[in-house]
Amino acid sequence: MLKVEPINAYEDNYIWLVTTNEGSIVIDPGESKEIIKQMDNNLIDLKGILITHHHFDHTNGLSDLLNKKDLEVFGPKNNINGINNVVKEFDKFSIIGIHFEVIEIPGHTLDHLAFYSFNDGNPILFCGDTLFAGGCGRVFEGTFKQMFQSLKKIANYPKETKVYCGHEYTLANLKFALEVDSNNKDLKNEYMSIEDLISKNIPSLPTTMKKELKLNPFLRCNDIAIKNKIFEKFDIIDNELEIFTALRKWKDDF
Ligand SMILES: [Zn+2]
Structure with a gap:
């Protein structure tokens, strides 16, 4: 069984904490304090980190966590300090028993990735600052066309996919x-x-792809x-x- 919980960071960021019987991972640790607290109290056995894109509010906690423990860190090729598994479109990897596939979704940033898992028929998607519940991320580095295509791409995943976004917007x-x-x-x-x-x-999260297709x-x-x-x-x-x-x-x- 897999459990996904939000950890609040900054004003409105969510760091997603995913736990299975093999340990935990966090997605986009913009801060480290609460994660380290949970590690120190033996509440989680942190095994790895996924990074969707380079913005500080998604990566700032990385170095503290790596100073504490050797971890597998998956993320885009963009010279982000601490990433030891650079991944790209169509790559597949497993961590804590979850099989992920990597989707490139440029637009908000050029390096932006999403991580999808079919998860035995209960699909989950971590999409950072690209798709939000009821909205989408700002176009900072890419083109509007790239953002449009990236959204279309992830919208093709199964309707029952639970979507975990990077902010409470x-x-x-x-x-x-x-x-x-x-x-x-x-x-x-x-x-x-x-x-x-x-x-x-x-x-308000996660949302589902079904709901987003209907409302967003x-x-x-x-x-x-x-x-x-x-x-x-x-x-x-x-x-x-x-x-x-x-x-x-x-x-x-x-
Ligand atoms: Zn961002």
């Missing part, structure tokens, strides 16, 4: 989604249930409601990539 994302798609009843209901969770300090405007650039809104606001029609680009730029200033 869900409520703000849904607020924007409602601005774009204001008559969507499911979106309104989702906003209310997430608002309730957040008010109780409960993480960035995965629905073909949807008539989204198309109409973008046409109304920016005079852009038809081309899905242009609609995505307009949507992402609009969100940047929202």
Whole structure:
């Protein structure tokens, strides 16, 4: 059995702690304090680390953890200190009994990776700052086209995939989604249930691919409601990539 738990970091980052009977790994340790505490208290037997991209809030805890213990660190080729297993598109590896496959998803950064596991029919995806619940990451290093294609790529994974994102941005994302798609009843209901969770300090994640395909405007650039809104606001029609680009730029200033 596999267990995934969030560790809060910075303002709104999640470090994901994954545990099986063979030990634990963490994904994107932007900080080390809480992980080291759990190691010192023998609550976890840390075996490795996965890194989705180079941003400090996903990597800053690496050196402290490696000073404490030799660990297997999987991540992109980008001279990130501490990565001892550089991985790329289609690579497969196993750690703590979980078989992962590596997906390259440039856009937010050029080195961005996602880690997917079929996990005996309970698929999981760690996608850093690319797909968020109700939204997507900002385009910092790549092109809008790359981001668009990366999102399409991960959206092709099974609908029941549990999606673990790097930040708690869900409520703000849904607020924007409602601005774009204001008559969507499911979106309104989702906003209310997430608002309730957040008010109780409960993480809104993981989400599922099924839910994102249904609600996330960035995965629905073909949807008539989204198309109409973008046409109304920016005079852009038809081309899905242009609609995505307009949507992402609009969100940047929202
Ligand atoms: Zn980032």
